[in-house]
Amino acid sequence: MKKPCMNLVGGEWISSQELIRNFNPARVKELVSTHARGTPEDIDRAVNTARVAFQSWRYSTPSERAVLLDKIGTSLFERRQEIGRLLTREQGKTLAEAVGEATRAAEVFHFYAQEAFRLAGEVVPSTRPGVSVEVTREPLGVVGLITPWNFPIAIPAWKTAPALAFGNTVVLKAAELTPASAHLMAEIIQDAGCPAGVFNFVCGSGSVVGHALVEHVEVDAISFTGSVSTGENIASTAMKHMKKIQLEMGGKNPMIVMSDADLDKAIQVCLNGAFFATGQRCTASSRLIVEEGIHDEFVEKLIEETQCLRVGDPLHKETQIGPVVSEDQLNNNLYYVDLATREGAETVGGDRIDSLPTGYYQRPAIFVNATNEMRISREEIFGPCASVIKVADFDEAINVANDTEFGLSAGICTTSLKRAREFKRRSEAGLAMVNLPTAGVDHHVPFGGRKKSSYGQREKGRYAVEFYTDIKTAYTA
Ligand code: UN1
Numbered sequence: 001m002k003k004p005c006m007n008l009v010g011g012e013w014i015s016s017q018e019l020i021r022n023f024n025p026a027r028v029k030e031l032v033s034t035h036a037r038g039t040p041e042d043i044d045r046a047v048n049t050a051r052v053a054f055q056s057w058r059y060s061t062p063s064e065r066a067v068l069l070d071k072i073g074t075s076l077f078e079r080r081q082e083i084g085r086l087l088t089r090e091q092g093k094t095l096a097e098a099v100g101e102a103t104r105a106a107e108v109f110h111f112y113a114q115e116a117f118r119l120a121g122e123v124v125p126s127t128r129p130g131v132s133v134e135v136t137r138e139p140l141g142v143v144g145l146i147t148p149w150n151f152p153i154a155i156p157a158w159k160t161a162p163a164l165a166f167g168n169t170v171v172l173k174a175a176e177l178t179p180a181s182a183h184l185m186a187e188i189i190q191d192a193g194c195p196a197g198v199f200n201f202v203c204g205s206g207s208v209v210g211h212a213l214v215e216h217v218e219v220d221a222i223s224f225t226g227s228v229s230t231g232e233n234i235a236s237t238a239m240k241h242m243k244k245i246q247l248e249m250g251g252k253n254p255m256i257v258m259s260d261a262d263l264d265k266a267i268q269v270c271l272n273g274a275f276f277a278t279g280q281r282c283t284a285s286s287r288l289i290v291e292e293g294i295h296d297e298f299v300e301k302l303i304e305e306t307q308c309l310r311v312g313d314p315l316h317k318e319t320q321i322g323p324v325v326s327e328d329q330l331n332n333n334l335y336y337v338d339l340a341t342r343e344g345a346e347t348v349g350g351d352r353i354d355s356l357p358t359g360y361y362q363r364p365a366i367f368v369n370a371t372n373e374m375r376i377s378r379e380e381i382f383g384p385c386a387s388v389i390k391v392a393d394f395d396e397a398i399n400v401a402n403d404t405e406f407g408l409s410a411g412i413c414t415t416s417l418k419r420a421r422e423f424k425r426r427s428e429a430g431l432a433m434v435n436l437p438t439a440g441v442d443h444h445v446p447f448g449g450r451k452k453s454s455y456g457q458r459e460k461g462r463y464a465v466e467f468y469t470d471i472k473t474a475y476t477a
Contacts (some may be wrong), residue, residue, distance in 0.1 A: 011196025053197030071108030
């Protein structure tokens with residue numbers, strides 16, 4: 001058997017007494033990789049070495065940081081097929097989705113390589129004669145990054161790249177369920193010549209290793225993507241130490257379909273938003289809000305097209321929907337499929353696929369005649385499940401779309417410019433999509449939501465600088 005993947009602490013690969021075994025959700029008996037299970041002691045060492053490394057990394061030149069990030073980006077790009085295969089095997093998304101994700105990770109590193117040069121400030125005249133005021137941005141220090149299983153390399157990349165670009169040092173805690181892609185990224189970072197201690201990687205459970213990171217007094221900031229309940233725990237622990245936090249959590253994202261929409265396009269937008277990546281995106285469309293005039297025709301076509309989706313082995317070229325990530329997640333999804341019927345919706349699909357016994361395969365589920373009050377329309381399921389909610393008109397559609405405790409992404413399918421504009425103005429989500437799926441975002445623009453979906457500054461694009469730096473106001477006479 002291949003040697004276990006180790007944790008990276010202070011530039012050294014370190015092993016552990018205990019192992020994490022990482023299985024393939026498409027062939028549940030197939031072991032993908034084994035990993036040294038990190039401990040609170042590993043976190044302590046990683047944070048302390050990151051603290052020491054910060055003293056020089058904070059004063060490194062933008063050129064040094066850009067060269068490193070570019071090298072990492074190039075390597076991720078060159079190895080995107082290999083990374084994609086590994087990612088598919090550990091997470092279950094299709095090979096095309098996984099290679100796309102690896103490419104996105106590469107692009108993020110290239111983007112932030114250039115951003116290192118743009119850490120500009122401003123010079124402002126003082127109210128006092130002969131005094132000048134400079135406003136500059138400085139790194140925060142040691143940042144702890146905690147990442148989820150649904151984007152095993154893109155999210156580690158889009159947190160790590162800006163953190164390093166702006167002069168911070170990093171301890172990354174990757175998801176216990178899918179640590180292999182992030183481990184490969186750690187190897188690439190190390191091989192690119194990252195100075196010891198600047199980037200550290202520890203994998204393990206959230207409740208032990210993640211908790212140790214959030215509790216550590218030498219960690220200045222935490223960026224987290226995952227569930228609302230874990231986000232709430234992190235917030236209360238981090239606040240005890242006054243750490244800066246950035247939380248990306250759940251969604252119950254609406255997609256409005258107006259009667260004037262191009263029906264074929266709307267169907268494609270809904271299929272992609274609701275079911276691609278097996279619905280395991282916090283940006284997935286889980287509420288399809290459909291205007292009366294087009295409702296019946298839309299439902300008929302949606303069912304027809306959903307039944308044509310090819311669910312199967314994610315390494316096969318023709319597959320469109322891979323397996324659910326784990327047995328627990330599948331059981332959670334099946335619970336909601338059962339609940340849909342009990343709540344009075346008509347369920348189409350949603351069953352476990354018995355003809356594909358090797359993996360956690362589930363048929364996409366459509367909950368027809370759902371209401372926005374049902375739990376299936378209020379709670380995040382995080383699987384290939386979507387409610388269809390009928391509304392009378394545009395105003396009701398907007399009200400239903402906004403009637404949720406989440407506010408990550410929202411979409412509309414319409415050919416009316418007026419409605420598109422109105423929707424963008426009235427939507428209470430951080431991302432607004434017109435004739436595009438709620439999921440699937442660019443790497444170079446801000447990402448984040450409102451209400452319970454997100455907390456703190458935006459991720460990605462130029463806006464990431466707001467989280468990963470702090471302001472200094474310097475007066476000179
Ligand atoms: C996307 O829709 O392209 O965990 C990205 C998630 C989000 C990222 C979604 N933080 O699903």
